[in-house]
Amino acid sequence: MALVRDVVIIGGGVMGSATAYSLAVSGFSGQIVVFERDPVHQYGSTGLSAGGVRHQFGHPANIRFSSYSIRQYEQFGATMEIGGHRPDIEFRQRGYLILATEQGLPGLRERVRLQQSLGVEVSLLPPEAILDRVPHLDLQGIAGASFCPRDGYLDPYAVMAAYEAKAKSLGVQYLHEEVVQILRSGGKATGVRTAADREVHAPVIVNAAGPWAGEIGGMAGVEVPVQPLRRQLFTCIVPGELDYPLPMIVDPGGLYFRSEAGKRILVGKSDKSAAPGFDFQTDRNYFLEEVWPVLAERMPLLDRLSLDRLWAGLYENNHHDHNAIIGAHPDLDGFYLIGAFSGHGMMQAPAAGRALADLIQHGGYRELDASAYAFERFAAGQLIEEETLF
Ligand SMILES: Cc1cc2nc3c(=O)[nH]c(=O)nc-3n(C[C@H](O)[C@H](O)[C@H](O)COP(=O)(O)OP(=O)(O)OC[C@H]3O[C@@H](n4cnc5c(N)ncnc54)[C@H](O)[C@@H]3O)c2cc1C
Structure with missing residues (x-):
């Protein structure tokens, strides 16, 4: 029998887990499940990252997202504490x-x-x-x-692990299965099927599959420009x-x-x-x-x-402007993306997770406005111009 959940997140890297945590911590009452096929994250970008974190960008949205994220990282141990244990993300603010x-x-x-x-x-x-x-x-x-x-640098794996642990402590379910199909009914995403032949139905499907986000888009029959x-x-x-x-x-x-x-x-x-x-x-x-x-x-x-x-x-690169894509897919209701961060996902993860959680929970942005990162910018020709990408 199919499971029924409120939100399915595909990918338990820093983006999937930051989104799950941000939803769960802000009183979202629905049930959230994260599908992560690899419990040790051998190839996921998060664990392989350089962990650099900086405010220094050339586009206002990127500066705001980093500023928010750095404030979160400065108090991460206290925020992510579970039962007296504070995770150490080794955030070295050396500039x-x-x-x-x-x-x-x-x-x-x-x-x-x-x-x-x-x-x-x-x-x-x-x-x-x-x-x-x-x-x-x-x-x-x-x-x-x-x-x-x-500015500075931190331990990306520790950030991801802390988000996952805290999300679990708030009731988020993690299943180590590979998503192999996106279920849809007409113009709406309705669930996923996994390699274990499990079906989960949900009105909200979040594609947080990092470099594999384009493949997940393919499963849903829509274009997700992430390479x-x-x-x-x-x-x-x-x-x-x-x-x-x-x-x-x-x-x-x-x-x-x-x-x-x-x-x-x-x-x-x-x-x-x-x-x-x-x-x-x-x-x-x-x-x-x-x-x-x-x-x-x-x-x-x-x-x-x-x-x-x-x-x-x-x-996870979007070849249009090499910046994040956050929000609902214009061609499939209920199908969201948090991806395409290229080399600056760690410094945007807390902000990106917060923004997407607000969009899912409230239908609009609250604490942070992520509309600059919407899919729609490509069709509108409003690309993000950002020179400080390395
Ligand atoms: C070499 C390198 C250096 C970097 N340096 C920096 C830096 O200095 N500063 C910075 O801010 N950013 C940096 N980044 C970028 C940053 O690491 C990424 O933007 C960020 O980690 C992306 O997180 P994610 O959760 O989207 O992806 P990932 O961590 O890749 O997570 C995606 C997860 O989805 C899972 N998945 C995929 N498909 C499926 C499926 N079908 N079913 C179930 N699970 C699935 C994968 O197993 C994976 O664990 C760097 C990246 C790299 C590669």
């Missing part, structure tokens, strides 16, 4: 230092002004002030930087002289690096030539040829690092 060339400086200055106008504590630093913060940098070709001390794009990360053991914690440093070419536990740094640089696909292969040559030389030029002492670990995960 994001975004470096700019002479050519990039006017744009950076404009973004800083916008961020400040929205209440972000961010400033422009001249080269001397950059070196005060990170003395080992070589600032060849760098004219300035922006820095926000409340998987391989992105690699590297951890390296660094020389002993680097004995102070680094902020997240972003080079003008998109290379980024930060401290990692135990005399290590974590480094990434998006391979813009990667073709869409479910490709988790790692490539040491990419590190040797494209990453390490840029890193060692920016911080010469890193000429002497040793590569410790490398892995690949998938950005």
Whole structure:
């Protein structure tokens, strides 16, 4: 016999679990079930993420979403406490230092002004002030930087696990089954079928399947413009002289690096030539040829690092404007998406989950307005213009 629930969420990564938690914590009285096919999240983007969290964007909606999320992360342990246990998401607010060339400086200055106008504590630093913060940098070709001390990085897996645990404590059900079919009746989504041949009927189906969101759209017979794009990360053991914690440093070419536990740094640089696909292969040559030389030029002492670990995960990319899609699908009633965050899902998850929960529960946005992220923007030609994507 089919189960009947009020909300089915497909995907128990950070987005699915943030949505489930946000619904459950705000008095939603319906029954919520999350389907997650992989209890250890081996390939999910959340656990493979760099965990960078920043206010520093160029579009007001992105700045507002990050600001909200960072406020949540600052009190996450207390909010997610269960029975006296406070999860530690290792949120290190060491700042994001975004470096700019002479050519990039006017744009950076404009973004800083916008961020400040929205209440972000961010400033422009001249080269001397950059070196005060990170003395080992070589600032060849760098004219300035922006820095926000409340930015930083955290443990993405711990965030996801905390949301899941808290959602469960509030009555959300998690089932480790794969959704293989979306049930529909005319223009309405009515439920799902799983690989275990379980049918669940619900008036609200949330597609929170990360890089697989496009496939879930296919099961529903509608277009969901989310493609998987391989992105690699590297951890390296660094020389002993680097004995102070680094902020997240972003080079003008998109290379980024930060401290990692135990005399290590974590480094990434998006391979813009990667073709869409479910490709988790790692490539040491990419590190040797494209990453390490840029890193060692920016911080010469890193000429002497040793590569410790490398892995690949998938950005969930919408090829129209590379920003999130949140809301109801225009071609199928009751079918919602929270996805397409590319490389900035961790810094938007608390806000995105809150906004979607409000939309489902109240039929409109309350605490946060996510209408800039609606599907409808593509047809209306109102793409999100955002330059600070790495
Ligand atoms: C290398 C890398 C670096 C990143 N760095 C950052 C960063 O520094 N800062 C930042 O903010 N963001 C970063 N991101 C992005 C961020 O990690 C993602 O935007 C975010 O984790 C997406 O969460 P999600 O829940 O949508 O997806 P996921 O975590 O992928 O969760 C989706 C889940 O759906 C499940 N699923 C899929 N299909 C089905 C099905 N049919 N049935 C049941 N379950 C299903 C999957 O098993 C998966 O667990 C990075 C991502 C990558 C890959």
